[in-house]
Amino acid sequence: MKSIEDIRADFPALHQQVYGKPLAYLDNAATTQKPQTVIDAICHYYSHDNANVHRGVHALSERATAAYEGARRKLAALIHAASAREIVLVRGATEGINLVAQSWGHANVGAGDEVLISAMEHHSNIVPWQWLCERTGATLKVIPMNNRGELQMDAFAELLGERTKLVGIVHQSNALGTINPVAEIIAQAHAAGAKVLLDGAQALAHMPVDVQALDADFYVTSAHKMYGPTGIGLLYAKEALLEAMPPYQGGGDMIRSVSFERSEYNDLPYKFEAGTPNIAGAIGFGAAADYLQSLDVRAIAAHEQALLDYATSQAAAHDYIRLIGTAAHKASVLSFIVDGVHPHDLGTILDREGVAIRAGHHCAMPVMQFFQVPATARASFAAYNTREEIDALFSAIAQAHQLFK
Amino acid sequence: MDLRSLYQQVIVNHSKSPRNFGTLEPCSHDADGHNPLCGDRLHVYLQVNDDDRIEDVRFEGDGCAISVASASIMTETLKGKTLAEFRALFDDFQHMVTSDVTAPVDEESMGKLSVLAGVREFPSRVKCAILCWHTVKSALEHEGVARTE
Ligand SMILES: Cc1ncc(COP(=O)(O)O)c(C=O)c1O
Numbered sequence: 001m002k003s004i005e006d007i008r009a010d011f012p013a014l015h016q017q018v019y020g021k022p023l024a025y026l027d028n029a030a031t032t033q034k035p036q037t038v039i040d041a042i043c044h045y046y047s048h049d050n051a052n053v054h055r056g057v058h059a060l061s062e063r064a065t066a067a068y069e070g071a072r073r074k075l076a077a078l079i080h081a082a083s084a085r086e087i088v089l090v091r092g093a094t095e096g097i098n099l100v101a102q103s104w105g106h107a108n109v110g111a112g113d114e115v116l117i118s119a120m121e122h123h124s125n126i127v128p129w130q131w132l133c134e135r136t137g138a139t140l141k142v143i144p145m146n147n148r149g150e151l152q153m154d155a156f157a158e159l160l161g162e163r164t165k166l167v168g169i170v171h172q173s174n175a176l177g178t179i180n181p182v183a184e185i186i187a188q189a190h191a192a193g194a195k196v197l198l199d200g201a202q203a204l205a206h207m208p209v210d211v212q213a214l215d216a217d218f219y220v221t222s223a224h225k226m227y228g229p230t231g232i233g234l235l236y237a238k239e240a241l242l243e244a245m246p247p248y249q250g251g252g253d254m255i256r257s258v259s260f261e262r263s264e265y266n267d268l269p270y271k272f273e274a275g276t277p278n279i280a281g282a283i284g285f286g287a288a289a290d291y292l293q294s295l296d297v298r299a300i301a302a303h304e305q306a307l308l309d310y311a312t313s314q315a316a317a318h319d320y321i322r323l324i325g326t327a328a329h330k331a332s333v334l335s336f337i338v339d340g341v342h343p344h345d346l347g348t349i350l351d352r353e354g355v356a357i358r359a360g361h362h363c364a365m366p367v368m369q370f371f372q373v374p375a376t377a378r379a380s381f382a383a384y385n386t387r388e389e390i391d392a393l394f395s396a397i398a399q400a401h402q403l404f405k
Numbered sequence: 406m407d408l409r410s411l412y413q414q415v416i417v418n419h420s421k422s423p424r425n426f427g428t429l430e431p432c433s434h435d436a437d438g439h440n441p442l443c444g445d446r447l448h449v450y451l452q453v454n455d456d457d458r459i460e461d462v463r464f465e466g467d468g469c470a471i472s473v474a475s476a477s478i479m480t481e482t483l484k485g486k487t488l489a490e491f492r493a494l495f496d497d498f499q500h501m502v503t504s505d506v507t508a509p510v511d512e513e514s515m516g517k518l519s520v521l522a523g524v525r526e527f528p529s530r531v532k533c534a535i536l537c538w539h540t541v542k543s544a545l546e547h548e549g550v551a552r553t554e
Pocket residue numbers: 029030091092093094095122124125170172173174199201202222363
């Protein structure tokens with residue numbers, strides 16, 4: 001892997017001081033910083049190739065279309081999809097899940113059916129299924145977790161039944177860092193006849209993902225958590241599923257022909273991409289995929305694991321720090337509580353020391369309820385973080401603890 | 406700027422041992438306050454007499470130091486005040502915590518409340534400081550729930 005110094009040099013936003021202190025950016029689970037190559041790809045598109053896609057006969061439109069479709073192919077390669085036709089470009093993980101719930105869900109889930117999610121889902125993988133169940137008369141069931149933040153697989157096996165139509169699971173938890181045993185979950189769900197959606201919002205920046213090897217039916221992610229821009233993400237779905245699904249939104253680009261009597265839908269994946277897409281975002285997403293590949297995600301994972309181990313041992317050395325989420329298999333996230341210091345105050349105090357973390361419920365309120373805390377502080381790591389930044393984190397935590405002693 | 410101006414000893418002290426903490430029964434008004442972003446949650450109780458004077462005010466709940474200290478100091482300030490005085494203080498407090506950092510703080514009229522002036526240098530924390538005030542306002546207006554987001 002590239003040296004850490006070289007990786008850091010790729011990210012212009014890292015090189016700044018906040019309140020006179022060097023920035024330690026440890027809020028990567030919320031969004032990562034962007035490398036210069038991603039910024040340049042977006043800038044290049046707007047500076048040279050800006051045009052609408054899929055409809056122009058002129059040079060710029062052809063270049064824009066080539067760049068947009070090139071990005072789709074890069075993303076298909078990144079997650080090992082069988083074909084770029086299986087990659088639907090959406091606004092992010094949230095829109096991907098909503099698309100599946102509305103399109104596939106309404107066509108395949110009915111009264112008496114069950115949708116199974118887990119106790120550690122992000123709100124975006126809860127609310128769309130609640131709506132689907134309310135509208136169809138299906139039931140939402142929840143796979144429990146233990147107090148380390150690991151799914152209870154025996155309970156999963158019991159909950160899974162012939163009524164289960166879909167299992168929706170977060171690949172890597174944003175609130176706890178837990179990496180779920182998704183291959184096993186998919187195998188069991190398929191044996192029961194259920195489809196599986198994986199929420200990979202947190203996963204792609206931290207581990208290799210092969211949707212075919214996993215046999216995932218649906219996989220969603222957001223570019224901005226893997227060094228890409230905001231407002232763009234992808235939904236992967238097996239081609240046969242996409243073929244059978246009704247369109248999600250109606251408009252331009254998603255149809256082949258329209259008369260006032262009927263419309264004929266376009267081919268995959270355009271059937272699900274109504275309207276002018278986020279072209280610059282998609283191109284930036286493709287550049288982020290290139291960047292990830294250039295670093296080698298396995299090397300990143302090893303580096304982040306070393307950081308997490310170091311941070312975990314630092315936390316263990318202080319009796320006033322309690323970790324939330326101690327799964328055997330976890331990555332890049334340290335969620336914690338400091339005795340006597342509310343996470344929100346901690347966030348403010350750390351910020352003034354240049355340490356950027358997240359304090360709150362991380363859009364996973366059921367996880368907070370489970371651990372009986374109103375909120376946690378969360379430090380989350382990326383390829384460019386260093387041990388020195390973790391030292392800065394713990395020294396700022398010590399100051400906060402001292403202040404409230 | 407120094408964190409000490411936000412986390413002054415008085416604020417830390419109020420947050421660790423809040424005054425007027427607990428329920429009030431009977432009470433004439435009460436309401437829930439909730440800041441969903443950081444999980445601050447409080448409930449205020451007021452006993453207002455026939456002369457529109459706040460005879461007693463208490464709160465309970467849990468939240469960050471700023472929201473708990475602010476509620477604690479607010480209850481100390483509001484005891485004995487008329488509803489008209491509450492409304493004037495509400496405006497003054499809101500103004501103090503959202504004004505420009507260079508604006509002078511009228512410590513004489515704000516009294517104890519002026520320790521919270523440091524909040525204006527931390528825009529993301531202003532809502533923590535004013536949650537309790539909005540909660541009292543909605544209790545008096547019988548809305549039942551206040552939210553700051
Ligand atoms: C696990 C998980 N799922 C889904 C999302 C939603 O992603 P987005 O807001 O980019 O759609 C997030 C983002 O915080 C996440 O961490």
